Amino acid sequence: xxKAKIRTYFLCRxxxxxxxxxxxxxxxxGAWDALDEMTKATADPHRPRALGGAAHALHPxxxxxxxxxxxxxxxxxxxxxxxxDEFDRVLGGGFVPGSAILxxxxxxxxxxxxxxxxxxxLARQGHEVLYxxxxxxxxxxxxxxxxxxxxxxxxxxxxxxxxxxxxxxxxKLRPVLVVIDSVQMIYxxxxxxxxGSVSQLRDCCTELVYLAKAGGSAVCMxxxxxxxxxxxxxxxxxxxxxxxxxFEGDSHHDHRIVRCAKNRFGTTLELGLFRMTGEGLEGxxxxxxxxLETHEVAKPAGSVITAALxxxxxxxxxxxxxxxxxxxxxxxxxxxxxxxxxxxxxIAVLEKRGGLRxxxxxxxxxxxxxxxxxxxSADAAIALAIAxxxxxxxLASNTIVLGELGLLGEFRAIAQxxxxxxxxxxxxxxxxxxxxxxxxxxxxxxxxxxxACKNIDEAIQLxx
Ligand code: TYD
Ligand code: MG
Numbered sequence: 001x002x003k004a005k006i007r008t009y010f011l012c013r014x015x016x017x018x019x020x021x022x023x024x025x026x027x028x029x030g031a032w033d034a035l036d037e038m039t040k041a042t043a044d045p046h047r048p049r050a051l052g053g054a055a056h057a058l059h060p061x062x063x064x065x066x067x068x069x070x071x072x073x074x075x076x077x078x079x080x081x082x083x084x085d086e087f088d089r090v091l092g093g094g095f096v097p098g099s100a101i102l103x104x105x106x107x108x109x110x111x112x113x114x115x116x117x118x119x120x121x122l123a124r125q126g127h128e129v130l131y132x133x134x135x136x137x138x139x140x141x142x143x144x145x146x147x148x149x150x151x152x153x154x155x156x157x158x159x160x161x162x163x164x165x166x167x168x169x170x171x172k173l174r175p176v177l178v179v180i181d182s183v184q185m186i187y188x189x190x191x192x193x194x195x196g197s198v199s200q201l202r203d204c205c206t207e208l209v210y211l212a213k214a215g216g217s218a219v220c221m222x223x224x225x226x227x228x229x230x231x232x233x234x235x236x237x238x239x240x241x242x243x244x245x246x247f248e249g250d251s252h253h254d255h256r257i258v259r260c261a262k263n264r265f266g267t268t269l270e271l272g273l274f275r276m277t278g279e280g281l282e283g284x285x286x287x288x289x290x291x292l293e294t295h296e297v298a299k300p301a302g303s304v305i306t307a308a309l310x311x312x313x314x315x316x317x318x319x320x321x322x323x324x325x326x327x328x329x330x331x332x333x334x335x336x337x338x339x340x341x342x343x344x345x346x347i348a349v350l351e352k353r354g355g356l357r358x359x360x361x362x363x364x365x366x367x368x369x370x371x372x373x374x375x376x377s378a379d380a381a382i383a384l385a386i387a388x389x390x391x392x393x394x395l396a397s398n399t400i401v402l403g404e405l406g407l408l409g410e411f412r413a414i415a416q417x418x419x420x421x422x423x424x425x426x427x428x429x430x431x432x433x434x435x436x437x438x439x440x441x442x443x444x445x446x447x448x449x450x451x452a453c454k455n456i457d458e459a460i461q462l463x464x
Contacts, residue, residue, distance in 0.1 A: 380402060
């Protein structure tokens with residue numbers, strides 16, 4: 001009988017990299033004394049079959065056949081909707097049975113709250129669901145559920161950290177969704193490593209994914225990301241799961257964003273927007289709510305609103321800028337929520353084409369609401385916010401700014417302008433500053449005045 005070959009290697013506790021020999025310092029991440037000795041069985045004929053991707057999960061019989069593309073039947077992905085619209089949206093329409101999901105985020109951001117709400121909603125619809133709490137006691141979970149108005153919910157709770165026992169319960173109950181809160185606190189008894197160690201995490205995650213694929217239950221694992229950004233957890237298992245979600249937001253503000261980093265069953269562009277209230281998380285379907293604090297008042301200098309495209313929806317976001325005298329010879333540029341290199345380019349264009357002298361100014365740019373502006377359609381808004389702060393002149397209130405900025409200072413056309421304008425009008429904006437290019441082809445939006453600009457100079461003239 002073929003025997004497994006035992007090989008020794010060293011695994012970094014910090015970054016998860018594999019090294020052939022022991023070293024005092026990990027060559028990948030530079031952490032000291034972080035390499036643990038591991039033995040790996042290779043070519044073991046009894047090893048469980050490798051977990052195929054998503055397609056294998058749904059059609060295990062097809063896994064070893066060679067097919068031409070035309071022969072492959074279209075994949076029907078069934079969904080289990082939680083009725084929490086924002087959560088379903090970021091999942092791509094709900095949970096896919098048999099899929100593995102990772103929900104990462106800083107401690108205290110609201111992961112347990114969101115998942116408990118999702119489970120309670122599924123239980124209310126008559127689905128069998130299981131919440132495995134490895135961090136808190138069953139009583140603590142009950143207390144939280146009461147706060148969420150789900151104290152009497154039929155959802156099943158298991159306070160356990162031993163994966164063998166968890167696995168036995170999953171096989172017995174066959175729930176549509178299991179939540180493991182958190183994957184860093186459970187352990188596989190056959191593995192000598194401590195819970196949360198790299199090898200435990202990999203073993204537990206692989207076993208849970210196997211359970212999901214074999215039993216058809218969707219498995220959602222919670223993984224903590226620490227404040228320092230040391231991803232001793234979620235990053236290590238991202239490649240094993242089907243969907244990776246990150247819970248973001250800052251715990252000083254009440255809004256939260258669930259972002260999708262990977263999705264084998266849908267787009268990664270969608271966002272889920274929530275607000276943390278005294279009774280749990282509340283979905284924000286109207287993006288204007290993100291701006292609520294400042295939306296009503298007249299815009300002071302240095303604040304410009306733009307419409308960003310995130311997945312299928314238009315989000316209105318406020319860009320704020322501030323310019324102040326810099327210390328001799330070291331002007332600072334600090335950016336949050338936008339690409340710093342892009343902002344540096346915009347500042348250069350403002351200097352050269354807009355005639356603004358910013359070389360001796362510290363420039364700060366902030367996108368309010370925790371949104372990250374990824375596409376260049378926010379260029380014009382960032383440029384005008386900086387110009388407005390610098391000149392201490394504001395735009396008329398209820399004005400929205402859209403457009404990409406070229407190196408020549410020209411305003412360039414952007415994608416899906418009509419959708420953005422319609423959304424702005426719906427939310428009460430009266431004027432839109434847009435690129436003049438192909439403006440004739442733009443459908444009229446009743447009630448919204450269009451201020452077409454060819455370049456940054458013309459836009460700066462609009463500052464009153
Ligand atoms: P929690 O879900 O425990 O975070 P995580 O699982 O990501 O560590 O959320 C913790 C915070 O949320 C805590 O500071 C209390 C707050 N919270 C509310 O504001 N409202 C609520 O209804 C609940 C349940 C929690
Ligand atoms: Mg928690």
